[in-house]
Amino acid sequence: MTIISFAVALVGFVIFAPVLGCLLAGVDRIVSARLQGRVGPVLLQPYYDVRKLLAKENRSVNGYQEFYIVLSLAFAILSGVFFFAGGNFLLVLFVLTLSSLFFIIAAYSARSPYADAGAQREIIQIASYEPMTILLCVTFFMATNTFNVSEVFNRDLPLVATLPLVFAAFLFILTIKLRKSPFDLSYSHHAHQELVKGITTEMSGRTLALVEITHWYESILFMGWVALFFIWNTMLAIPVVIIAVLLIYFLEVFIDNTFARVKWQAMLFWSWTVTIICCLLNIIYLIVLGYLG
Amino acid sequence: MSSTIKSPWLIHYDASSCNGCDIEVLACLTPLYDVERFGIINTGNPKHADIFLVTGSVNERNIGVLQQIYSQMLEPKVVIACGICACSGGVFRDCYNNLGGVDVAIPVDIYAPGCAVRPQAIIDAVVAGLGVLEEKRAAFAATGGKLAEKPVLASGLSSANKIVDGVSVRDAAFTKAREASKALASVTDRQEGANND
Ligand code: SF4
Numbered sequence: 001m002t003i004i005s006f007a008v009a010l011v012g013f014v015i016f017a018p019v020l021g022c023l024l025a026g027v028d029r030i031v032s033a034r035l036q037g038r039v040g041p042v043l044l045q046p047y048y049d050v051r052k053l054l055a056k057e058n059r060s061v062n063g064y065q066e067f068y069i070v071l072s073l074a075f076a077i078l079s080g081v082f083f084f085a086g087g088n089f090l091l092v093l094f095v096l097t098l099s100s101l102f103f104i105i106a107a108y109s110a111r112s113p114y115a116d117a118g119a120q121r122e123i124i125q126i127a128s129y130e131p132m133t134i135l136l137c138v139t140f141f142m143a144t145n146t147f148n149v150s151e152v153f154n155r156d157l158p159l160v161a162t163l164p165l166v167f168a169a170f171l172f173i174l175t176i177k178l179r180k181s182p183f184d185l186s187y188s189h190h191a192h193q194e195l196v197k198g199i200t201t202e203m204s205g206r207t208l209a210l211v212e213i214t215h216w217y218e219s220i221l222f223m224g225w226v227a228l229f230f231i232w233n234t235m236l237a238i239p240v241v242i243i244a245v246l247l248i249y250f251l252e253v254f255i256d257n258t259f260a261r262v263k264w265q266a267m268l269f270w271s272w273t274v275t276i277i278c279c280l281l282n283i284i285y286l287i288v289l290g291y292l293g
Numbered sequence: 294m295s296s297t298i299k300s301p302w303l304i305h306y307d308a309s310s311c312n313g314c315d316i317e318v319l320a321c322l323t324p325l326y327d328v329e330r331f332g333i334i335n336t337g338n339p340k341h342a343d344i345f346l347v348t349g350s351v352n353e354r355n356i357g358v359l360q361q362i363y364s365q366m367l368e369p370k371v372v373i374a375c376g377i378c379a380c381s382g383g384v385f386r387d388c389y390n391n392l393g394g395v396d397v398a399i400p401v402d403i404y405a406p407g408c409a410v411r412p413q414a415i416i417d418a419v420v421a422g423l424g425v426l427e428e429k430r431a432a433f434a435a436t437g438g439k440l441a442e443k444p445v446l447a448s449g450l451s452s453a454n455k456i457v458d459g460v461s462v463r464d465a466a467f468t469k470a471r472e473a474s475k476a477l478a479s480v481t482d483r484q485e486g487a488n489n490d
Binding site: 040 | 297299300338340343368430
């Protein structure tokens with residue numbers, strides 16, 4: 001990662017990620033509505049929601065909750081910039097984890113029972129997907145001999161060809177990361193749920209708008225991770241990546257609309273089972289491949 | 294036109310409704326009426342909501358809850374009374390525990406009558422509420438984010454207990470309702486007498 005690639009990624013990600021993320025969220029809501037036999041809102045609905053939230057009265061449960069949310073947003077952006085600059089994948093993960101931690105601290109700072117329960121569930125969600133993200137790094141290194149994301153542009157085959165099972169397991173935890181049903185335990189986007197609004201219960205107005213914007217940045221970052229598996233050293237990769245990302249996002253929306261929320265025990269059990277089995281088999285495959293090649 | 298009226302988020306509270314109006318409120322979310330077309334989301338959280346939908350009438354037990362939810366909502370906000378019970382007490386008006394419509398507890402902006410209120414009427418009321426919401430937002434923005442006037446909600450003392458012309462609002466309402474029902478009863482008596490003849 002050079003200074004120039006960092007600067008380009010910084011400007012590009014900060015400006016374009018929220019625009020794309022907002023559109024993605026709008027498409028999500030329309031597709032969800034259509035899947036339920038409804039018309040659904042307009043494409044720019046998430047944008048109007050955030051504009052409305054920014055115009056609301058500025059009141060907060062305490063003086064520092066918004067500060068934590070700003071930090072959470074800042075680290076999410078930083079993580080995305082490292083990623084799209086082709087930087088170190090480990091760094092991307094650590095910075096992103098920091099972002100999630102600040103989000104949790106913000107929820108805890110309100111000292112409200114619903115926000116607390118939401119924050120606890122968020123921690124369990126992190127515990128569910130974190131092994132997979134670490135193994136993603138490990139297998140990425142085994143396949144490419146580097147942690148640098150930009151390496152995928154030099155490959156003769158897309159990563160998904162060497163890491164098919166890792167990709168499958170990654171899709172599993174992507175549902176948790178995108179806060180989609182059946183794993184939207186800490187906070188659900190649609191309707192209200194048993195925890196009022198879980199981790200965001202005590203956030204309102206401007207703070208909530210920042211949470212939404214963080215979510216836009218994050219979804220683009222995660223779509224970047226999906227793209228990572230489909231890039232190789234030809235121009236053909238461009239349409240393949242676009243189609244793959246759109247299909248995967250549609251799959252997530254589809255899963256969101258067809259599954260009921262599970263209990264945290266089930267989430268933890270299944271995400272660890274799927275992660276360990278898929279990644280272990282894929283690692284064995286990589287080792288065998290190493291001997292043969 | 295600001296974004297405020299393109300994204301009204303609702304919170305629904307069942308004061309002491311017979312559940313008829315609640316079902317109609319939920320019906321608005323179904324594919325047939327699909328209020329999400331207007332960006333409306335049914336949140337369960339007063340801190341996220343812009344529009345407060347109340348069904349059912351107010352009694353001594355829930356008046357505090359109503360005022361609590363109302364005070365937790367951030368400006369600009371709009372209150373809609375859904376169903377005739379929420380507007381005036383409706384058929385439960387004469388009950389010993391009934392204080393009257395929602396406006397005895399909190400300021401109401403839009404009244405949507407009906408027993409039960411039809412989903413179309415609810416959607417109409419919300420759309421009318423959006424006009425009020427926009428006015429309030431403009432007024433709110435003009436004050437630079439400070440509240441022009443804050444409604445005073447005395448705890449434990451509802452405006453139903455307010456004394457006007459030496460009689461409390463509630464007693465006056467009760468007397469009126471009782472007279473009306475007496476008049477109605479005499480009409481029915483006459484009709485029944487006619488039927489017996
Ligand atoms: S208005 Fe009619 S349907 Fe609605 S709560 Fe009152 S009695 Fe029930």
